[in-house]
Amino acid sequence: MATSSPSAGSPSAGSKTGGAPGGLRCAICGGESRQPPFRPAPPEQAPDLDLRPGEPLRGTMGRWLQQCPHCAYAAPDIGRAHPAAADAVAAAPFRALIADTSHPPLARRFLAWAHVLEETGALHAAAEATLHAAWVADDMNRPELAASWRQEAVALWRGGPALDAEQSVRVIDALRRSEAWGDAAAAAEALAAAQTPEAVAQVVALERRLIAARDAGRHTMASALPPPARRPHVAHQKVGRAAPAEGLWARLRRLFGKG
16 A cells, blocks of 8 residues: 555645655645555456456555545655646545545545546546445445445546447446446447447346346456456556557457457
8 A cells, every 4th residue: 555544634735744755746735755666467367347457456456546645635646636636635525535434545545536537527537446446345345335436436437528338338337236227227238239349249248147137246357258368457557557549349359368
């Protein structure tokens, strides 16, 4: 874990609190802190249907984001920030989110990043970060939080630009996992009727079977497609740096040894 979650009494955004000499300087408050480098190992297991990575990357979520111990700004790199991020971090909703001890600390870190992304207009990226918070809730056996955050992720995806096939599949899975059966079935039916690559069609077919069975559990891509080889999974490059633009079909072909 990059840093411990700050307390409600942490200095507000804009402060120039000192920190570890030679540490990383926060782009929001200017405070310095030590942030251990994170170099993810390629996952060896298939990702979930919502593209949560397999192990060993799966178990490193505590290191995916850095967090400033002074102002609580969280991001993959707290040394960088959108020009409007400082206002988002200083505002009451962000401070309340950070202070909400009813939520797991790691989930709050992802939600803090999601809040900044949403406030700066990056709705799809905010959906991704919110889904990561749901994964934390899954791991902590907090199904009510996981369902709520999946629903929030769906709203963010739908509130942004038109969804691509990958995002549409993830919306379907989030709806199924949160037991929004009617919405999940309608979304799956709509995507099944569209012209999609074979891999997408296979995943959607599995989702439709799971929805019909009222199965809200975790399932992997290996359930819909042939067992994966030991190759980087489709979500691997999304942690820490942006992946090159590539369609879901091409990425799944790489993952499952068909490329």
